Amino acid sequence: xxxxxxxxxxxxxxxxxxxxxxxxxxxxxxxxxxxxxxxxxxxxxxxxxxxxxxxxxxxxxxxxxxxxxxxxxxxxxxxxxxxxxxxxxxxxxxxxxxxxxxxxxxxxxxxxxxxxxxxxxxxxxxxxxxxxxxxxxxxxxxxxxxxxxxxxxxxxxxxxxxxxxxxxxxxxxxxxxxxxxxxxxxxxxxxxxxxxxxxxxxxxxxxxxxxxxxxxxxxxxxxxxxxxxxxxxxxxxxxxx
Amino acid sequence: xxxxxxxxxxxxxxxxxxxxxxxxxxxxxxxxxxxxxxxxxxxxxxxxxxxxxxxxxxxxxxxxxxxxxxxxxxxxxxxxxxxxxxxxxxxxxxxxxxxxxxxxxxxxxxxxxxxxxxxxxxxxxxxxxxxxxxxxxxxxxxxxxxxxxxxxxxxxxxxxxxxxxxxxxxxxxxxxxxxxxxxxxxxxxxxxxxxxxxxxxxxxxxxxxxxxxxxxxxxxxxxxxxxxxxxxxxxxxxxxx
Numbered sequence: 164x165x166x167x168x169x170x171x172x173x174x175x176x177x178x179x180x181x182x183x184x185x186x187x188x189x190x191x192x193x194x195x196x197x198x199x200x201x202x203x204x205x206x207x208x209x210x211x212x213x214x215x216x217x218x219x220x221x222x223x224x225x226x227x228x229x230x231x232x233x234x235x236x237x238x239x240x241x242x243x244x245x246x247x248x249x250x251x252x253x254x255x256x257x258x259x260x261x262x263x264x265x266x267x268x269x270x271x272x273x274x275x276x277x278x279x280x281x282x283x284x285x286x287x288x289x290x291x292x293x294x295x296x297x298x299x300x301x302x303x304x305x306x307x308x309x310x311x312x313x314x315x316x317x318x319x320x321x322x323x324x325x326x327x328x329x330x331x332x333x334x335x336x337x338x339x340x341x342x343x344x345x346x347x348x349x350x351x352x353x354x355x356x357x358x359x360x361x362x363x364x365x366x367x368x369x370x371x372x373x374x375x376x377x378x379x380x381x382x383x384x385x386x387x388x389x390x391x392x393x394x395x396x397x398x399x400x401x402x403x404x
Numbered sequence: 405x406x407x408x409x410x411x412x413x414x415x416x417x418x419x420x421x422x423x424x425x426x427x428x429x430x431x432x433x434x435x436x437x438x439x440x441x442x443x444x445x446x447x448x449x450x451x452x453x454x455x456x457x458x459x460x461x462x463x464x465x466x467x468x469x470x471x472x473x474x475x476x477x478x479x480x481x482x483x484x485x486x487x488x489x490x491x492x493x494x495x496x497x498x499x500x501x502x503x504x505x506x507x508x509x510x511x512x513x514x515x516x517x518x519x520x521x522x523x524x525x526x527x528x529x530x531x532x533x534x535x536x537x538x539x540x541x542x543x544x545x546x547x548x549x550x551x552x553x554x555x556x557x558x559x560x561x562x563x564x565x566x567x568x569x570x571x572x573x574x575x576x577x578x579x580x581x582x583x584x585x586x587x588x589x590x591x592x593x594x595x596x597x598x599x600x601x602x603x604x605x606x607x608x609x610x611x612x613x614x615x616x617x618x619x620x621x622x623x624x625x626x627x628x629x630x631x632x633x634x635x636x637x638x639x640x641x642x643x644x645x
Contacts (some may be wrong), residue, residue, distance in 0.1 A: 235579065288542060298579030301529060301554045313542045315557045320464065336559065338476065338539030 170404045171363055173337050174283060175292035175330075177348035178300065179270070180372040182280070182291075186210050188270030196263055200254050207374065214249060216241035219287045221294065221323040233296040233319040239264045267295070268302035273369065277308040279394035286401045287336060288312040293402060294323050313337070323358030330385050334362065347397065351384040358385075365389035365397060411645045412604055414535035414578050416556060416571075418589035419541065420511070421613040423521070423532075424548050427451050429511030437504055441495050448615065453489060457482035460607060462535065462564040463557045472562040474537040480505045508536070509543035514610065518549040520635035524560035529553045533574045533587060535564050554578070564598030575603065588638065592625040599626075606638060 179185045189210035196205060220237040223229045242260055246252040255263065283289055291300050293316040300314045302372070313336065317323050320332035334341045341361030348354055349369040358364050364387040370377055383390040389400050420426045428453035434458040438445060461478040464470045483501055486491040496504065524530055532541050532550070541555045554577065558564050561573035575582045582602030589595055590610040599605050605628040611618055624631040630641050 288546075296579070297554050297556075297560075297577040300576070303555075304553065312545065312553075313538050313552075315538075319538075319560075333497040337542070338537070 168244075169343065170401070171287055171345035172339055173290065174286070174344040174345050174347055175287040175290050175333050175337075176363075177346075177350060177353050178291045178293035178295060178303070178325075181347065181349040182276050182309065183270035183272050183303065184369075184372070185214065185267070185270050185322070186372065186374060189266045191215060191271075192263065193271055196259070200256060202251060204251060204340035205220055206248055209245065209249060211374070213238075213241060214243045216244055225323050225326055231317075233298070233318060234294055235264070235267075235299055237269055254340075262337035268299055269306050270303060272307040272309070273393075275393045275395050279398055281310055282398055283394075283401075284310065284312070286398075288313045288337060290333065290337070292316045292324070292330065294329075311369050319359055325352055327356060327360040330357045334360075345388065347389075350380050354387055355385065358387075363388045364389075367391045367393050367396065410584065411477055411642070412528055412586035413580055413584040414529040414531065414579075415527070415586050415588055415606070416574050416578075416596050416603075417529050418555075418587075418591060419532045419534035421610055421641065422588065422590040423517050424511035424513050424544065425610075425613070426455065426508070426511050427613065427615060429640075430454060430507045432512075433504065433507035433510055437496075437500070443492060443495060445490055445492060450486065450490060450543060452615070454479075454482060454486045457485055466564050466567055474539070474559060475504070475535055476508075476537050476540055484582070497579035506543075509540055510547050511544060513550070514634075515546040516634045516636050522551055523639055524635075524642075525551065525553070527639075529578060530576065531556045531578070533557045533565070533571065535570075566593060568597060568601040571598050571603055573599075586629065587635045588630075591621050592616055595628055596626065599628075604629045606632075608634050608637065 176182055182271065182348060190206040193209045194206035197204060220241055224231060242264055246255060258275060280289065290311050290313045290349035293300055295316065297314050297318050304311055315333040315336050317329055317335055320329040322328050330346060334344050337344060342363065345363040345365050346354060347365040349367060349372065354364040354366055366383045366387045368381055370381055389397060391397055417423055427448060430465045431447040435447040438447060453481040461482055465472060483505055487496060521530060530556045531552055534541055536557065538555050538559045545552055552604040556574040556577050558570055560577055561570040563569050571587060575585050578585060583604065586604040586606050587595060588597035590608060590613065595607055607624045607628045609622055611622055630638060632638055632641060
């Protein structure tokens with residue numbers, strides 16, 4: 164791990180996967196809904212199928228085929244596809260689908276997050292740089308106890324990561340140069356883009372984000388300014404300054 | 405005071421004047437800078453002249469004569485005019501002017517604000533709906549201890565209050581209907597616009613915002629959904645639900 168030239172003045176975070184366990188969170192909400200209807204479908208499989216629709220849905224916006232639409236609406240559209248695919252469409256009314264869509268606001272933080280994120284505030288500003296909307300991130304922050312200074316990300320930029328504009332817009336909103344901002348993520352592709360936009364980068368893995376058989380993002384794929392095992396190691400890293 | 409039909413789910417706030425004392429804050433920073441240079445100019449008068457440039461500068465943007473530019477830049481431009489007007493131009497280098505411009509991030513909260521704003525969070529989401537930028541509001545939140553859920557306002561809408569789009573964009577970012585959001589301000593004109601945009605409105609006066617001889621906004625000028633004497637009375641009002 165190298166020591167960066169200048170200590171970051173702000174830390175912006177990927178959220179889904181890096182700070183919160185979307186797979187367990189969505190599965191928990193789905194399981195509750197399934198139980199009420201005596202549905203036996205595997206809720207973890209359901210969460211994974213829903214998440215699989217995430218990147219293609221954003222890609223239509225990133226490629227310019229569609230104008231910016233918030234992730235809440237994309238999640239709701241994707242839910243329709245997943246209910247079709249799983250043969251569960253006839254079990255849920257439109258209102259019940261709206262309720263199920265709020266699963267993405269009820270994702271548990273990984274155990275090292277709440278306490279260490281609070282402590283990180285003494286080192287600089289902290290904000291999400293997620294593809295989630297302000298409305299979603301704000302509700303998730305209350306649920307998962309994430310004490311943000313501001314909510315940045317896709318909605319500020321009206322585009323989706325890994326488009327460079329999203330990282331640049333976050334720095335501009337912070338009033339800082341990209342070199343004074345560190346993007347922190349458990350996903351190498353997010354960091355490759357952030358580095359291209361001029362930001363510092365920080366990585367720790369989340370080895371069960373996709374379940375017990377995860378094969379991607381198990382380790383750093385470049386010489387990120389910070390590489391460690393979790394949020395606590397990021398704090399330890401910053402204390403060397 | 406009437407009881408609104410539905411309890412607000414979010415409260416968005418005017419900041420300069422309503423939550424923080426800009427006149428004292430700017431005068432304090434100016435006084436320190438003046439002292440270092442043995443300048444005897446009245447720092448409160450200086451703060452008032454600087455603030456006088458605020459509305460005309462935004463008006464050029466609201467009228468479409470100029471694209472959206474953050475308030476930080478407008479404040480910096482306005483500082484040039486005020487230094488000219490007061491004959492102090494030759495005392496400050498460009499770097500010193502940049503430093504002086506950060507005065508707007510160092511404004512003390514009125515005494516009833518920090519504690520009661522924290523308590524308000526149990527009644528709903530809280531966010532600024534100010535003409536200040538995200539960068540400015542974020543730094544001011546740290547200085548004045550304002551525990552926001554998100555930072556909304558001019559920068560989200562790329563326009564300035566009292567353009568209705570600013571209030572509407574805040575509600576949209578919150579994921580709420582305007583009727584579920586209360587705009588809180590010590591300024592009647594802010595609330596007339598918020599009401600026109602469909603929001604609920606809350607008022608309490610700040611009788612010394614403009615100094616001891618203030619003549620405006622000493623009382624409510626309409627039947628705002630909430631009218632009280634300060635932030636504490638807003639909390640008491642909400643506890644009747």
